[in-house]
Amino acid sequence: MGVLALVQTFLPVSLRRWLDRGLEKLWDKLFHSADPHVLVEVEERAGPSRNVYNLFYRQSGVYLSSLRSAIDSHMRLKVFRSNEDSSITFSLPDKETLEDSFGGARVWWTHTCREKEGGGGGNHIMSGDEKRSFILKFLKPDRSIIIPGYLDHISKLASEIEHRNAHRHLYTNNFRGWEEIPFNHPSTFNTLALPTDLANRIKADLDAYANGEEFYHRNGRAWKRGYLLYGPPGTGKSSMIAAIANYLQFDIYDLELSKVLDNGELKSLLMQTARKSIIVIEDIDCTVQLPDRTDSSTNSAVENDAKLNPEANPALIHASSRLTLSGLLNFTDGLWSCCGEERIFIFTTNHKDRLDPALLRPGRMDMHILLSYCTFEAFKKLASSYLGIEDHELYAEVNNLMTHTPHQITPAAMAEILISNQSDADAALKHVMNALITLGKPSIIKSGVDQVANGNEKCNGGILQSGVIKRSKSRRKRCTLLILESMRSCKVQVD
Numbered sequence: 001m002g003v004l005a006l007v008q009t010f011l012p013v014s015l016r017r018w019l020d021r022g023l024e025k026l027w028d029k030l031f032h033s034a035d036p037h038v039l040v041e042v043e044e045r046a047g048p049s050r051n052v053y054n055l056f057y058r059q060s061g062v063y064l065s066s067l068r069s070a071i072d073s074h075m076r077l078k079v080f081r082s083n084e085d086s087s088i089t090f091s092l093p094d095k096e097t098l099e100d101s102f103g104g105a106r107v108w109w110t111h112t113c114r115e116k117e118g119g120g121g122g123n124h125i126m127s128g129d130e131k132r133s134f135i136l137k138f139l140k141p142d143r144s145i146i147i148p149g150y151l152d153h154i155s156k157l158a159s160e161i162e163h164r165n166a167h168r169h170l171y172t173n174n175f176r177g178w179e180e181i182p183f184n185h186p187s188t189f190n191t192l193a194l195p196t197d198l199a200n201r202i203k204a205d206l207d208a209y210a211n212g213e214e215f216y217h218r219n220g221r222a223w224k225r226g227y228l229l230y231g232p233p234g235t236g237k238s239s240m241i242a243a244i245a246n247y248l249q250f251d252i253y254d255l256e257l258s259k260v261l262d263n264g265e266l267k268s269l270l271m272q273t274a275r276k277s278i279i280v281i282e283d284i285d286c287t288v289q290l291p292d293r294t295d296s297s298t299n300s301a302v303e304n305d306a307k308l309n310p311e312a313n314p315a316l317i318h319a320s321s322r323l324t325l326s327g328l329l330n331f332t333d334g335l336w337s338c339c340g341e342e343r344i345f346i347f348t349t350n351h352k353d354r355l356d357p358a359l360l361r362p363g364r365m366d367m368h369i370l371l372s373y374c375t376f377e378a379f380k381k382l383a384s385s386y387l388g389i390e391d392h393e394l395y396a397e398v399n400n401l402m403t404h405t406p407h408q409i410t411p412a413a414m415a416e417i418l419i420s421n422q423s424d425a426d427a428a429l430k431h432v433m434n435a436l437i438t439l440g441k442p443s444i445i446k447s448g449v450d451q452v453a454n455g456n457e458k459c460n461g462g463i464l465q466s467g468v469i470k471r472s473k474s475r476r477k478r479c480t481l482l483i484l485e486s487m488r489s490c491k492v493q494v495d
C-alpha cells in the first residue's frame with residue numbers, strides 16, 4: 001500500500017483518478033459481492049455537469065422528515081423553521097441512519113455530504129462544493145418491493161406533504177393577467193354556521209371529487225366540478241368559498257369578469273390557472289351583461305376605444321364586449337375547460353333566477369347550494385363560537401321568535417350582534433331577540449291577527465308591536481300586541 005501511494009504521487013492527476021477508480025472496483029468485487037444489500041444513491045444533483053436538480057432527493061428529505069421514527073428514535077436531529085412557516089421541520093444529520101419499512105421489507109437511509117472532486121480547496125467547504133446524497137439500503141430479495149413501489153410511495157407522500165404545507169394563494173385578474181397574494185382566510189366548515197346535513201353533503205361531494213381522478217378519466221370527463229352558491233347578501237357565500245379552499249387546500253383564482261376584454265383573454269387566463277385551484281366568479285348576475293349565444297352584434301368603434309384604454313374606460317368595455325355567454329360556457333364545460341385539471345368552478349349570486357339556464361345545467365354547475373337566513377341551529381353554532389355558550393335560559397325564547405320570523409335575519413347580521421356583545425351573553429341574546437322582533441314585525445302581527453280573527457285575544461309567543469290589521473274584507477281594525485315581561489305570553493288588544 002505504501003509503495004502504491006508513493007507511485008501515485010508521481011502520476012498525473014487524470015491517471016491517478018483512473019487508478020483510484022480501478023482500485024475501488026477491485027475492492028468492491030473482492031469484498032462486497034458477499035454483501036446481501038442493495039445500495040441506491042439519491043444524489044442532490046444529477047446530469048453530466050451536475051446541474052440538474054434531482055426532485056427525488058428533495059422528496060426523500062420531505063418523506064424522511066415526516067417519519068415519526070425520525071423524531072422519536074434519534075439523539076441527533078436537525079431542526080428547521082422558515083420565516084413564513086410556523087411548523088418545524090426535522091431532518092437527518094449526516095451519517096445518521098434511519099430505518100423504515102414498506103410492504104414487509106426493511107430499509108435503511110443515510111444522508112452523506114462529501115466534498116466534490118476538484119471543488120472546495122482550503123479549510124472552508126462552500127455549499128456549492130458539496131455533494132449531497134441519500135443512500136438507501138435494503139436486502140437484495142426485497143428489490144422488487146422497493147423498486148419502483150417504495151420509491152413511488154415516497155414521491156406520492158412527499159407531494160402530498162409539500163402541498164399540505166405550501167402556502168395558499170389568492171389570485172385576482174387585472175388587465176395584465178393574474179396577480180397573487182397569500183391566502184390566509186380562516187373560514188372553515190367548523191366556523192361556518194350551516195345546517196349539519198348541508199355541511200356534510202358538501203364535504204362528501206368535495207371528498208368524492210378530490211378522490212375521483214380515476215373515476216372522471218374512466219368516464220371520459222374532465223376532472224372538475226362546479227358549484228353555484230346562491231342566497232341573500234350576508235348568508236356566507238364568500239365564506240363558504242374560503243372554507244372549501246381550506247378544506248381541499250386549493251388556491252383561489254377570483255375571476256373579475258368586468259376586467260376581461262374578450263373570450264380570447266378569458267381563455268388565456270384560464271390556461272394560466274394551476275391544478276388544485278378554485279376558479280371563482282362572484283355575483284355572476286351583476287358583474288357584466290353577457291351577450292347570449294345568438295347575439296353577435298358588436299360595436300367595433302366603442303370596442304376598439306375600450307381596448308386601447310381599458311383602465312380609463314371600464315364601463316365601456318362590456319357595452320361592446322366580445323366576452324360572450326358562449327365563451328363563459330366553454331370555459332366551464334367545453335373544450336377549454338380541459339386545459340387544466342383538478343379544478344373547481346364556483347359562481348355566486350344573490351339572484352339565481354336571473355341566470356341563463358345554460359349556465360346552471362349539471363356539468364357546469366353540478367351542485368346548487370342555497371345559503372339562507374339564520375336558523376336556530378345556525379344561531380346556536382354562532383353563539384357557541386362567539387359567546388362560548390352551548391345553552392342559555394333565553395334559548396327557548398329565541399327559538400320561539402325564530403319560528404315566528406323565519407327568513408329574516410342573516411348569519412352576517414346575527415354574527416355582528418354576537419360579536420359586539422361577546423363579553424355579556426345575556427345582553428347579546430336580548431339584542432338578538434330585539435332584532436328578531438323588529439325584523440319579524442309583519443309575521444308577528446299576522447300571527448296576532450289570526451288569533452284575533454279566531455276570537456282569541458290572548459296568544460303565546462306574541463311581541464309588543466302594533467299595526468293596522470285587516471280583520472275582514474269590510475272592516476279595518478287596529479290592534480296592539482302587548483308582550484308580557486317574560487315574553488312567554490301576550491295579549492292582543494283590539495282598539
Ligand SMILES: Nc1ncnc2c1ncn2[C@@H]1O[C@H](COP(=O)(O)OP(=O)(O)OP(=O)(O)O)[C@@H](O)[C@H]1O
Nearest residue numbers: 191192193232233234235236237238239411412415
Ligand atoms: N353561515 C355563516 N356562518 C358564519 N359566519 C357567517 C355565515 N354567513 C355569513 N357569515 C359572516 O358574515 C360575514 C359576511 O359573509 P359573506 O361575505 O360570506 O356573505 P355573502 O353571502 O358572500 O354576502 P354577499 O352576497 O353580500 O357577497 C362574514 O364576516 C362571515 O363571517
Ligand SMILES: [Mg+2]
Nearest residue numbers: 237238239282
Ligand atoms: Mg360575498
